Amino acid sequence: MPQPVLTASLTKDVALCNSPLKTKGALTIVAENNQETLPLDLLLVLDVSGSMAGDGISVVTDSMKHILNDLMRPEDRIAVITFNSSAAVHTQWTDVTGTVAPLTAGGGTNFGSAINQVLSFLGGNDNNGSRAGVAFFLSDGQGQAAKDDNVRSIPDFGFTMHTIGVTSGANPIHLEQMAELARGHYYHAPGFEDVKQAFQSVFNYGKTIVYAAPDLDITVPDGVALSDLIQTPQGLSLSKHLGPGTHSISLSHMIKDTRMEISFSVSVDNVLCEGQTMIATFELDQTSIHLSVRGTDDQTELYNAPMNTDVTMIAHSAVAATALKKGDEAAVTRALTKMEKLGATNPNANTRTTIISQATQATTQGERMEILGKMQSDTSGKTKLRDD
Amino acid sequence: MHCPDPNCGHLLGQADLAASCCQGCSDILDATQIEDLRKQFGIATYAPPEITIPDKTEEVIPLPEFEHCPGCFAPLMEGDLLAWRQGTPCPFCQEPSPQQNATDSTQASSDSEVLPGPDTLSFILNSGPNIGATFSLPIGVDLGRNDLRHVLAMPEYESKRGYLSGEHFKVYVSKESGIVSIEDLGSKNGTYINGVKIVGPVPRELAYGDVLNLHDLSFCLGSPSSQFLRVTHKSSGVVTEHPLFDAPLRLHLGRHTSDGGREAWFRMAQTEFFGNSDALDALDTISRRHLFLVFERKEDQISVSIWNEDDKMAFDVEGFEDLVSTSTSVFTHLIDPDAHKSMIFTYGKNVFEVEYVPVRT
Numbered sequence: 001m002p003q004p005v006l007t008a009s010l011t012k013d014v015a016l017c018n019s020p021l022k023t024k025g026a027l028t029i030v031a032e033n034n035q036e037t038l039p040l041d042l043l044l045v046l047d048v049s050g051s052m053a054g055d056g057i058s059v060v061t062d063s064m065k066h067i068l069n070d071l072m073r074p075e076d077r078i079a080v081i082t083f084n085s086s087a088a089v090h091t092q093w094t095d096v097t098g099t100v101a102p103l104t105a106g107g108g109t110n111f112g113s114a115i116n117q118v119l120s121f122l123g124g125n126d127n128n129g130s131r132a133g134v135a136f137f138l139s140d141g142q143g144q145a146a147k148d149d150n151v152r153s154i155p156d157f158g159f160t161m162h163t164i165g166v167t168s169g170a171n172p173i174h175l176e177q178m179a180e181l182a183r184g185h186y187y188h189a190p191g192f193e194d195v196k197q198a199f200q201s202v203f204n205y206g207k208t209i210v211y212a213a214p215d216l217d218i219t220v221p222d223g224v225a226l227s228d229l230i231q232t233p234q235g236l237s238l239s240k241h242l243g244p245g246t247h248s249i250s251l252s253h254m255i256k257d258t259r260m261e262i263s264f265s266v267s268v269d270n271v272l273c274e275g276q277t278m279i280a281t282f283e284l285d286q287t288s289i290h291l292s293v294r295g296t297d298d299q300t301e302l303y304n305a306p307m308n309t310d311v312t313m314i315a316h317s318a319v320a321a322t323a324l325k326k327g328d329e330a331a332v333t334r335a336l337t338k339m340e341k342l343g344a345t346n347p348n349a350n351t352r353t354t355i356i357s358q359a360t361q362a363t364t365q366g367e368r369m370e371i372l373g374k375m376q377s378d379t380s381g382k383t384k385l386r387d388d
Numbered sequence: 389m390h391c392p393d394p395n396c397g398h399l400l401g402q403a404d405l406a407a408s409c410c411q412g413c414s415d416i417l418d419a420t421q422i423e424d425l426r427k428q429f430g431i432a433t434y435a436p437p438e439i440t441i442p443d444k445t446e447e448v449i450p451l452p453e454f455e456h457c458p459g460c461f462a463p464l465m466e467g468d469l470l471a472w473r474q475g476t477p478c479p480f481c482q483e484p485s486p487q488q489n490a491t492d493s494t495q496a497s498s499d500s501e502v503l504p505g506p507d508t509l510s511f512i513l514n515s516g517p518n519i520g521a522t523f524s525l526p527i528g529v530d531l532g533r534n535d536l537r538h539v540l541a542m543p544e545y546e547s548k549r550g551y552l553s554g555e556h557f558k559v560y561v562s563k564e565s566g567i568v569s570i571e572d573l574g575s576k577n578g579t580y581i582n583g584v585k586i587v588g589p590v591p592r593e594l595a596y597g598d599v600l601n602l603h604d605l606s607f608c609l610g611s612p613s614s615q616f617l618r619v620t621h622k623s624s625g626v627v628t629e630h631p632l633f634d635a636p637l638r639l640h641l642g643r644h645t646s647d648g649g650r651e652a653w654f655r656m657a658q659t660e661f662f663g664n665s666d667a668l669d670a671l672d673t674i675s676r677r678h679l680f681l682v683f684e685r686k687e688d689q690i691s692v693s694i695w696n697e698d699d700k701m702a703f704d705v706e707g708f709e710d711l712v713s714t715s716t717s718v719f720t721h722l723i724d725p726d727a728h729k730s731m732i733f734t735y736g737k738n739v740f741e742v743e744y745v746p747v748r749t
Contacts (some may be wrong), residue, residue: 011416022414023407096578265414302406303426304434312416319415332391338418 004211004254006282008291009308010266011315012029014303017273017295022266023264024315025226025291026308027282029251029260030379035210037256038132039060039075040208041093042067043121044161045114046103049084051169053105056140059192063199064100065295071203072096074331087108087117109143111178115150120361122157132209132253133159136202137178140166145174151181155213155250160184162205162373164198167365170364176325176373179238183213183252185373188366205386211254216262217283219246223269224279228322232261232314233352233375233383235321259377263318271295309346310381316342316349317383320356321372332360352383389424391415402429403672453554455530458665459483485629486529509559509568510610510748512627514599514656517544519625522610530555551577551603560591568594577603581653597628597639599652606656615746617683622739623667624657632685641733641740642678642697670737679733681742690744692731 007028015021046060068078072095080091080100084107091100118135135154154161161182163175166189176186185205187198220226222244229238231252238249254260271277276292283289296302318341323331336353343350352375359371374386391398391410392674398404398412405425409416417425426433454463455472460481475487507522523539524530533552540549551597553575560569571592572579579586580601586592594600600607611618612631619628619639630637643654650658654671661667675697682693733740 011408016403019403019405020411022411023409024414024416028645267414299402299406303431307408307416315416331393338416341418344419 003032004214004284004349005032006284006287006289008280008282008289009311010279010291010293010367011307012302012305013294013308014296014302014305015268015271015277015293016299017271017297019271021268021293022270023293024311025264025266025279026311026314027262027264027289027291028310028314028381029254029262029284031210031254031256031258032194034382035256037207038209038212039073040077040203040206040209041131041133041159042078042203043077043118043135044078044080045118045135045137045161046055046080046082046090046116047084047109047141047143048103048105048107049109049141049143051109051141056166057103057105057193060138060152061100063196065149066196067199067203068096068098068100071200073207076207080118081114081121083110083114083117084108085113087114089117089121096337104135108140109141110123111139111143112146112150113144115146118161119150119153119157121152122159124261129158129212129214131158132206132212133157134202134206134209134253135161135182135184136199137161137163137175138166139163139170139175141169142171142174146178148181151178152250154182155252158212160213160252162187162202164189164202166193166195170366170370172364173325178367179373183236183250183377185234186366186369187373188364188370190364190366205255208256209253210256211285213253214251214284216249217246217250217285218242218249219281220244221278221280225267226280227265228318229262229264230318230322232263232317232321233355233377234372235318235325237322238262242251255376257379258380259381261314261377261381263314268293273297309342309349312342313339313346313349313352313381317352317356321375324356324359324368324372327365329360332356348381348383355383389421389428400425405429405431424745440533455555457481457483458486461675499638499722509561511600512608512610512629513539514606514608514626515604515660516540516548517542519660520620520627524610525559529560530558532556532573536602546601548605553577556602558591570594570600575602582649582654584634596630597652599656602658604659604662606655608652611745613746615685615744616748618743619653620741621653621657621738622741622744623670624660626653626656626660628653632683632690634685636682636684638680639681639683639742641674641681642676643674644676673736674738680736 008025010025011023012074032300044064072078074096077093077095079093081087082103083092161179162184163179164187165172165175172186172188187201189195189198220242224244226242227240230236231238236252251260266279268277271293273295276294279293281288281290316335320332320335323335336356339349339353343353355375359368362368362371371385375383376386377383389400391400391412393413393415396410396413398410400410401656404411405422408422452465453469454465455469457464457476457478457480460483462478462480464478472478472485473487475485477484508526510522513519513521518539525535532554533549536552536671555573556575557573557579558571560571570581570586571589571591572586581592581594582598584587594609596609596611608628611631614736615632617630617632640651643651645651657671658668661671677697679696684691729744731742
């Protein structure tokens with residue numbers, strides 16, 4: 001099994017000792033070079049309520065056929081769950097040789113029962129990391145909500161769930177939050193004609209997965225707390241608060257030739273004057289790394305200690321992406337201003353600033369969420385928009 | 389200054405500056421905030437330690453004088469070089485010294501008398517207090533300031549010697565024609581024949597009466613032992629020697645050569661008078677085309693033809709007073725070498741002595 005490379009750093013490597021400390025940290029994970037992509041299990045979760053009748057159903061049917069006939073590789077599989085007021089398995093796992101039966105529309109919209117059906121379907125399906133699982137949740141409306149904890153447990157089965165909001169009837173904020181809980185991204189389809197493109201994007205993303213929703217174990221010592229763990233550049237909230245103890249966090253899939261970045265705030269009750277003060281231990285797939293800070297009472301050394309510009313960029317972009325999701329424009333502007341200043345010493349901050357600014361200028365919330373979802377960082381930290 | 393996040397508003401202090409993070413909300417401070425805090429607390433802007441580049445104004449230490457051993461190309465210096473020049477083989481590869489061979493061949497020739505002919509050539513120094521001195525130099529050997537030390541021994545020459553390179557020039561004599569040629573050995577301050585710089589590995593001819601310059605030191609070829617004329621420009625002391633062969637010998641005691649260049653004697657006198665304006669003015673009274681002398685051997689006697697191309701500026705010639713009035717006419721006379729060992733030609737302050745030397749003593 002190839003090992004991922006973990007790097008963890010703080011804003012500064014030294015801190016005032018015999019004092020409490022609040023600072024930021026960043027963990028980056030890069031898959032080993034030449035890592036093979038995994039076979040894909042694509043689970044379609046489709047809204048077949050009354051509003052989807054007609055154009056909606058025919059476009060979705062066409063899109064499924066396109067994936068099955070044109071895109072799927074021999075090792076890939078597809079399955080379909082449909083939902084309206086209730087949910088059912090429409091097609092069991094099938095490969096390129098199989099077929100998908102036609103869909104019919106009618107009834108209400110119940111997200112909750114759809115998610116329950118997904119969990120019970122995936123319950124009998126343990127890939128043990130050898131296959132990449134991607135669920136794709138499509139809806140054109142606002143339905144009875146699913147429980148957050150249920151959505152959050154989807155990654156436990158090696159699956160991430162992406163959501164697609166079709167037409168203006170969909171609520172992008174709600175669907176984006178579901179995607180975030182399941183470590184996926186939000187896709188935006190303003191009209192039924194855009195559904196085919198969204199399906200293709202999700203499939204192309206699925207083909208580039210090298211690590212299927214790995215678990216990250218974080219051990220925090222006494223006197224230390226981590227908070228606001230946010231995966232950047234998408235701004236995916238992983239955890240609000242981690243106190244002392246060991247925690248396991250599901251990450252999203254790792255994509256070939258990309259760097260996964262996690263920004264977090266650090267709070268230390270007291271920095272020791274002697275040696276290193278332990279902040280946390282990160283462990284992923286039997287690779288682990290310790291993060292610590294060195295204490296000193298030399299003021300001049302502290303003022304002049306260099307700042308880690310990569311940590312700064314990841315922290316600012318986490319703030320910007322989170323604020324963008326909340327619609328807090330003042331906070332986005334503050335974060336972007338800081339990133340612009342950072343661009344003088346870290347050129348990667350410039351490309352990221354440009355892309356986030358582009359997202360702020362999008363006309364609809366759906367577009368904004370989609371741009372955030374498509375942001376990714378290459379192994380050197382340079383940001384680009386995934387072009388599926 | 390307060391944290392700009394409205395949800396935080398923490399008053400920023402030295403602890404925030406030390407961590408570069410707001411200690412209220414842990415947000416990282418930007419460059420402007422850090423600079424403002426530094427000003428607020430009177431902490432100088434961080435400047436990396438200055439690196440001073442050492443100012444190397446010392447003069448470059450010159451390479452000591454050296455010669456490359458032709459066997460292993462090792463540069464021979466100081467003691468090794470002295471030993472090598474005195475005939476000791478190369479201490480690194482045991483290549484025999486050419487001086488050793490030269491000594492051997494000299495000994496061989498003197499022992500067996502198989503190889504007659506000079507291995508040295510006579511030169512006249514035409515600069516400085518020792519002007520007119522005759523000395524000899526070895527043929528086919530790299531020559532430099534050390535080889536001229538004996539003729540330039542007077543302290544007045546000390547600065548001039550510094551312009552000569554350790555290996556400055558080399559003298560060749562053609563076995564067939566006896567023509568003398570000079571090669572410059574890449575000297576720093578140059579080698580010139582009649583004012584033309586010679587460069588590269590090609591030897592250039594040096595005729596009798598031509599001026600050879602090593603930087604600003606002037607030299608002429610001394611005549612071999614046969615009959616010759618020695619011409620001395622009295623005021624400067626410049627001496628040229630001209631062997632008398634079977635062909636007629638023509639001398640021009642004017643300023644310019646037939647192709648418009650400066651005559652060698654004039655060039656040497658000008659160099660010698662450098663900085664002395666009175667002497668230079670007197671020199672300039674000589675016409676471009678002035679007194680011509682043609683000497684020709686006629687059995688035991690020598691005929692001399694004399695003519696003056698400038699009717700206003702005639703020479704006085706001792707014993708040939710008529711020449712003054714018969715300016716442009718050709719005057720031919722058979723002279724008895726015994727009676728006319730020395731002829732004096734005078735124009736103003738310019739006095740030439742033309743001396744007939746039957747055999748160099």
